[in-house]
Amino acid sequence: MNYTEYHAKYYANELIRRNSCSTVEKLSMSLFDATVDLNPHQVEAALFAFRSPISKGVILADEVGLGKTIEAGLVMCQYWAERKRKILVICPSSLRKQWSIELKEKFNLPSTILETKTYNDEKKNGSINPFEQDKVMIVSTHFANRKKEDIRLVNWDLVVIDEAHKLRNVYKKNNKMGNGIRWAVEDKKKILLTATPLQNSLLELYGLSVLIDEHIFGDIKSFRSQFINQGEIAQLKERLKTFTHRTLRKDVLEYIKYTERHPLTQKFRATDEEYELYEKVSEFLQREDTYAIPKSQRTLTTLILRKLLASSTEAIIGTLKTIKDRLIKIKDGFETESNLFEDYIDDEDILCQLHEDNEDNEDIENDNIGLQQRIINIEKIENEIKEIEKFISLARKIKIDTKSNALLKAIEIGFNKLEDMGANRKALIFTESRRTQEYIKNFLENSGYKDKIVVFNGTNTCKEARNIYIEWLENNKNTGKISGSKSADKRASLIEYFRDKAEIMIATESAAEGVNLQFCSLIINYDLPWNPQRIEQRIGRCHRYGQKHDVVVVNFLNERNAADRRVYELLENKFNLFKGVLGSSDEVLGSLESGVDFERRILNIYQNCRNPEDIEREFNLLQKEMEQTINSKMEETKKNLLDNFDEDVHLRLKVQLDKAKLFLDRYEKLFWRLTKYELKNFAEFEDEKLTFNLYKNIKGAFVKGNYKLISKDKNKKNIDGNYLYRISHPIGEYVINNALKRDLKKSKLIFDITNHRTKISVIEQLKGKSGSLILSKFTIDSFEREEYLLFNGYLTSGEILPPEVCKKLFECGASVDKSNVTNSYEERLLNDSKQHARAILNEVMEINQKYFLEEQERFYKWEEDMILSAEKALEDTKAQIKLLERQARRAISLKEQNDLNKKIKELERLKRKQRRDIFDIEDDVKQKREELIEALEKRMEHKTNLETLFIIDFEVK
Numbered sequence: 001m002n003y004t005e006y007h008a009k010y011y012a013n014e015l016i017r018r019n020s021c022s023t024v025e026k027l028s029m030s031l032f033d034a035t036v037d038l039n040p041h042q043v044e045a046a047l048f049a050f051r052s053p054i055s056k057g058v059i060l061a062d063e064v065g066l067g068k069t070i071e072a073g074l075v076m077c078q079y080w081a082e083r084k085r086k087i088l089v090i091c092p093s094s095l096r097k098q099w100s101i102e103l104k105e106k107f108n109l110p111s112t113i114l115e116t117k118t119y120n121d122e123k124k125n126g127s128i129n130p131f132e133q134d135k136v137m138i139v140s141t142h143f144a145n146r147k148k149e150d151i152r153l154v155n156w157d158l159v160v161i162d163e164a165h166k167l168r169n170v171y172k173k174n175n176k177m178g179n180g181i182r183w184a185v186e187d188k189k190k191i192l193l194t195a196t197p198l199q200n201s202l203l204e205l206y207g208l209s210v211l212i213d214e215h216i217f218g219d220i221k222s223f224r225s226q227f228i229n230q231g232e233i234a235q236l237k238e239r240l241k242t243f244t245h246r247t248l249r250k251d252v253l254e255y256i257k258y259t260e261r262h263p264l265t266q267k268f269r270a271t272d273e274e275y276e277l278y279e280k281v282s283e284f285l286q287r288e289d290t291y292a293i294p295k296s297q298r299t300l301t302t303l304i305l306r307k308l309l310a311s312s313t314e315a316i317i318g319t320l321k322t323i324k325d326r327l328i329k330i331k332d333g334f335e336t337e338s339n340l341f342e343d344y345i346d347d348e349d350i351l352c353q354l355h356e357d358n359e360d361n362e363d364i365e366n367d368n369i370g371l372q373q374r375i376i377n378i379e380k381i382e383n384e385i386k387e388i389e390k391f392i393s394l395a396r397k398i399k400i401d402t403k404s405n406a407l408l409k410a411i412e413i414g415f416n417k418l419e420d421m422g423a424n425r426k427a428l429i430f431t432e433s434r435r436t437q438e439y440i441k442n443f444l445e446n447s448g449y450k451d452k453i454v455v456f457n458g459t460n461t462c463k464e465a466r467n468i469y470i471e472w473l474e475n476n477k478n479t480g481k482i483s484g485s486k487s488a489d490k491r492a493s494l495i496e497y498f499r500d501k502a503e504i505m506i507a508t509e510s511a512a513e514g515v516n517l518q519f520c521s522l523i524i525n526y527d528l529p530w531n532p533q534r535i536e537q538r539i540g541r542c543h544r545y546g547q548k549h550d551v552v553v554v555n556f557l558n559e560r561n562a563a564d565r566r567v568y569e570l571l572e573n574k575f576n577l578f579k580g581v582l583g584s585s586d587e588v589l590g591s592l593e594s595g596v597d598f599e600r601r602i603l604n605i606y607q608n609c610r611n612p613e614d615i616e617r618e619f620n621l622l623q624k625e626m627e628q629t630i631n632s633k634m635e636e637t638k639k640n641l642l643d644n645f646d647e648d649v650h651l652r653l654k655v656q657l658d659k660a661k662l663f664l665d666r667y668e669k670l671f672w673r674l675t676k677y678e679l680k681n682f683a684e685f686e687d688e689k690l691t692f693n694l695y696k697n698i699k700g701a702f703v704k705g706n707y708k709l710i711s712k713d714k715n716k717k718n719i720d721g722n723y724l725y726r727i728s729h730p731i732g733e734y735v736i737n738n739a740l741k742r743d744l745k746k747s748k749l750i751f752d753i754t755n756h757r758t759k760i761s762v763i764e765q766l767k768g769k770s771g772s773l774i775l776s777k778f779t780i781d782s783f784e785r786e787e788y789l790l791f792n793g794y795l796t797s798g799e800i801l802p803p804e805v806c807k808k809l810f811e812c813g814a815s816v817d818k819s820n821v822t823n824s825y826e827e828r829l830l831n832d833s834k835q836h837a838r839a840i841l842n843e844v845m846e847i848n849q850k851y852f853l854e855e856q857e858r859f860y861k862w863e864e865d866m867i868l869s870a871e872k873a874l875e876d877t878k879a880q881i882k883l884l885e886r887q888a889r890r891a892i893s894l895k896e897q898n899d900l901n902k903k904i905k906e907l908e909r910l911k912r913k914q915r916r917d918i919f920d921i922e923d924d925v926k927q928k929r930e931e932l933i934e935a936l937e938k939r940m941e942h943k944t945n946l947e948t949l950f951i952i953d954f955e956v957k
Contacts, residue, residue: 001756001813003677005742006749006950010775010789010810011674012739013949015667015727017777017787018082020847021050024659030077031660031712032667033726034107036070038712039255040657041247046074048245049191052851053783054939056213057190059164061246064195065258067545069102072160072191076136077107081728082785084157085134090181091162093140099162100138101488101515105720108728111136115143129153141166145177148184156188161211164192168207171220182211202228205240212243215932216858218865225872226865239861242854251653260550261543263572264413268406270560274313277394278561281309281316284387286607291330291381292323292388303603307432310564311527313398314439320395324388331381403556404443407526410554411444411504414522423549426498426520429506430538432527434458437506440526444504454502458510460490469493478705480722491515509534518546524554530599532571562612566619567602570626664712671727672709678735683707694731702731746826748817748953756812762805763812763956770955771795772822773806774829777949778837780844782942783851788840789949792832794825803836809954822953829951837946845942852940859929866925867918874914881907 019025027046031038041062049058049071060068076087089099089111096113103109112118112135122130131137131147131154141163144151161167161181170178190212206223209216216239217223227236249258270278285293285302293301308315407429415425431437434457441453455462460469472493476482482489498505499519509529520542529535543551555572558564601622609615668690675692676685683692690709694702707725710718718724726732753763773793780786793801884904891897 002752002815003673004749004814004816005677005739006744006747006816006952007810007814008674008677008739009742009744009949011670012736013777013787013789015670015674016081016736016740017789018785020786020844021047021053021784024656024663026050027074027078028663028667029081029727030074030107031664032671033081033710033728034070034074034077035710035718035724036067036073036106038657038660038664039067039070039252040653040660041252041255042067042071042074043660044653044656045071045245045247046078049075050078052242052854054851054855054936055189055243056187057159057192057243059192059194059208059212059244061194061244063246063248065249065545066247066252066256068193068195069099069162070106072162072193073103073107073109075191076103076158076160077109079158080107080109080136086155086157087136088131088144088151088154088156088159088185089136089138089162090141090144090159091138092166093142095162096138096140103136108726109136110134111138113138115140119143119147141181142177144184145180148180151184156185159185159188159190160193161190162193164208164211165194165204167211168204171203171207171210178207178211186214202236205244209243215862216243218862219869221872222865222869225868242858255653255657256545259543259547261539262417262550262552264410264417264552264554265557265568266406266410266413266554267557267559268402270402270558271398273394273398274402275560277313277316277391277398278309280394281320281391282306282606284391285309286610291327291376291384299600299603302607303599306603306606307527308435310558311431311433312403312436312439313395313401315433315435317392317395318435320388320392324385324392327381327385327388331376331378331385333376400443401439403526403558404440406556407440407444407524408447410524410556414524414552414554417552418522418549421521421549423521424519425503426517427504427522427524428517428520428542429504429524429526431506431508432529434508436527437508440506444506449504452503454494454498454505456491456494456498456505456507456510456515458508460487460494465490465494468497472496476721479720480703480705480724481720482722515541516544516546517541518544518548521547521549522552522554526556528555528568528571530567530602532598535571562615563606563609563619566615566623570619570623661712668709668711671732674739675709675725675732675735678738679731692725698731698734701734707731744950745818746821746951746953748820748955749814750817751809751812751814751954751956753812753956760808760811763808766795766805766809766956768956769795769797770953771801772825772829772951772953773801773809774833774951775806775949776833776837777947778840779945779947780841780942781944782844782848783939786844788837790833790836790840792829792836794828796824809956812956814954820953824953826951830948833948834946837944841942841944848940848942852936855936856933859932863925863929867922870914870918870921874911874918877907877911877914881911 016029019028024031024043024047027043027050030046031043036042045060045062045068049060051058060071062068062071079085079087091099096115100111100113103111112133114122114130114137119130129150131150139147167175167178167181169175170182173179192208192211194208203220203223206217206220226232249256284290285305293305305316305319308319411427414427418425429440431440437455437457441455444453454468455465469490473482473489481492494505495515495517498517505517505520523539523542525535525538529538539551539553543553555568557568605615605618605622609618672687672690679692679694679698682696682698683694685692690711691706693706694704697704703722705723707723707729708719710724710726722729727736751763753760753767756763771794773791776790776792778788778790780788791803791806793803793806795801881904884900884907888897888900888904891900
């Protein structure tokens with residue numbers, strides 16, 4: 001089928017035009033470009049984020065596991081495609097890398113993680129504001145607060161705040177971090193992501209609303225009065241609809257299949273030697289004043305040593321040797337305590353991870369009491385050195401850990417379960433120590449698993465990893481998979497090796513971030529973190545959307561350790577981490593202010609309890625506290641506040657899916673046809689496979705090779721890397737820009753319906769007829785920019801050709817006849833195009849008027865809230881006066897009556913002031929409301945532009 005430069009011009013404009021925010025087409029480029037499955041609830045959520053061009057943001061509150069990151073990614077991808085590229089992601093530090101990888105892999109969006117080091121590097125390189133980059137900027141929540149002045153200076157197009165419930169106390173003046181971030185982004189469009197927008201209190205919803213826009217509700221007093229004290233739930237639900245979107249798992253079971261988690265507890269009993277080592281080192285760690293544990297960051301250092309003690313003998317030996325060497329240097333005057341912690345974090349991923357976790361904990365500074373220079377007590381330090389030497393000697397007597405023998409049993413049981421399920425024979429073993437990782441590797445290789453293991457850690461610098469990486473580079477030199485980032489490519493090579501060759505991956509905590517291993521269904525926690533959020537993150541590497549089998553989760557339990565048993569009981573039974581469809585819900589994990597805080601509570605028990613009775617008592621208290629937090633139930637009406645926004649959700653999602661599929665099918669065809677036209681002299685095309693071989697360089701800019709068009713068909717797997725062809729690919733941008741810039745003169749097109757593959761009835765009826773048509777591009781700048789492609793046409797008989805029929809003409813191939821061109825209908829076509837534009841403008845302004853009235857209504861409700869708050873304060877004062885007057889009448893002594901009368905007089909003065917204040921408040925909020933509406937009216941003013949793309953004569957044959 002032959003296409004023309006006129007087809008190309010139309011297709012290119014259609015592919016990149018900015019659509020109205022009320023239609024699926026608004027997500028045109030992001031839906032097409034993203035390598036994600038087409039799930040209707042995610043499309044709906046992304047469209048909700050675009051629902052009003054004048055709101056300051058929305059909350060996307062889908063239940064856990066439904067892909068809120070993808071929903072936000074679709075919005076970000078569309079912004080990027082529309083050249084709105086000032087985008088900021090604020091998230092917990094542990095999620096930064098995951099965000100970066102997901103944006104690259106799923107949406108082809110470049111990003112930069114900005115932290116202290118990269119920020120300072122940018123400053124050194126001359127950057128005035130390191131946040132001003134043409135990439136998606138990703139920062140931790142705490143770093144965002146520290147750099148709030150820099151963030152405020154950037155004119156952000158979009159700000160995404162992940163785990164937004166952590167900022168729910170922003171309405172409190174003493175919440176420095178929340179208020180800092182709110183101030184930094186207060187006038188910017190925001191998407192808040194949270195699965196726990198309503199945990200134990202409606203005030204959390206209020207806090208999130210303030211983070212978006214302080215004019216959604218009135219102040220905290222009026223919110224409490226209306227929605228908590230008076231229980232106006234129906235009214236609250238109605239107001240939430242404008243900025244909160246939530247889908248439940250039960251709503252999407254038709255589209256998404258969930259697998260289960262199956263827990264397996266592998267018990268073992270430590271030997272007497274192992275028990276003795278544990279008890280002696282534990283007692284040493286419980287001492288308040290030792291040279292071995294630096295006073296600076298004492299809590300964190302102790303936590304690290306305890307984790308290594310529980311990990312493996314190999315791990316603790318290495319660390320004990322480091323401690324001994326440092327103590328000798330301190331004794332000899334070559335070192336101070338200040339450098340001890342840095343040595344402890346060398347060569348251990350767990351230490352870096354815990355350090356990062358605690359770096360983001362606002363209270364950690366309480367531990368950093370600073371170095372106290374003290375006179376070295378030589379005798380005391382020598383005694384400590386001798387103790388450490390005894391620990392090392394005792395540890396060296398232990399040749400093979402009991403837990404490692406238990407690991408062999410666990411792997412065998414796990415693999416048998418995988419075989420029963422028909423799952424891949426793959427096991428992901430997590431350890432918190434790199435020394436333990438090496439010990440397990442050697443042990444398993446000597447136990448029948450030689451050449452079946454791959455290790456994965458924070459550096460990936462071992463010989464095996466280097467060899468795997470070199471082989472991967474060679475195998476993928478012509479595939480487009482090589483990103484150019486050595487660390488990222490090395491990670492990719494190890495993951496592919498695990499997928500294709502190895503049976504076991506032994507990973508440290510670094511594999512719990514940004515790695516997707518759905519092909520693996522067995523997770524073994526050789527070391528179990530005390531932080532529930534970290535455990536969920538680990539399991540989530542395999543148990544996630546796309547996992548085809550149930551996931552087996554193995555944990556080890558030392559039967560001789562009372563504290564370990566109680567920790568495991570909490571994690572399994574109270575946090576429900578290891579069983580069920582999706583493990584621990586966000587509601588449960590969200591009940592923790594921080595996993596780090598919970599971890600520190602556990603550490604306190606280990607440090608302060610000297611006998612089993614103390615351990616039992618303290619864990620009972622902690623468990624009771626956790627039960628009160630986790631099991632606190634809200635009234636049924638409040639619990640359902642976000643769960644039933646729309647009873648017809650199933651039908652609505654089906655309609656949304658059907659619309660998206662139809663749209664994407666057309667979009668794919670237009671892009672493929674455009675590519676075929678623009679690359680006809682450079683590539684060979686296979687229509688059935690939607691692939692092309694670029695055999696000739698285009699100005700030397702693109703790599704030759706086989707390219708495959710991106711697909712949303714779940715049965716067609718997309719390839720990885722630079723040969724996946726989409727609009728955001730450099731070749732995609734080339735073909736679109738080439739067509740857009742082409743200046744087209746009037747010609748005659750002869751459309752061929754006879755040889756068209758499928759029947760188009762309306763065009764069949766035009767066979768043998770001719771006419772003229774115009775294609776114009778109409779741009780409206782108001783609340784947002786919208787672009788419309790307007791067809792107008794006539795047959796030579798004078799009959800009007802409807803725009804839909806004009807579009808259908810360009811479904812057919814055509815040839816160009818430049819010699820036989822008339823000027824018939826040209827002036828009429830131009831006039832009709834102007835009239836068409838006026839009709840579109842009227843429609844758009846009607847829609848904008850709806851947005852305006854909705855926003856205006858919100859401002860009126862805010863005004864009512866504020867006045868209600870003032871009136872409520874007056875009512876409260878009156879009630880207090882009545883109560884005191886009743887008490888004064890019943891006073892049994894003159895002194896008591898006089899004291900009460902004094903209080904009544906004070907309240908009477910307050911009552912008079914409050915009455916006066918009500919009028920002032922009414923005037924103030926009315927003026928503020930009028931200012932907000934006036935600003936809104938200015939934004940509603942519009943500019944338009946009408947551009948003729950081409951005029952043609954045509955004939956249908």
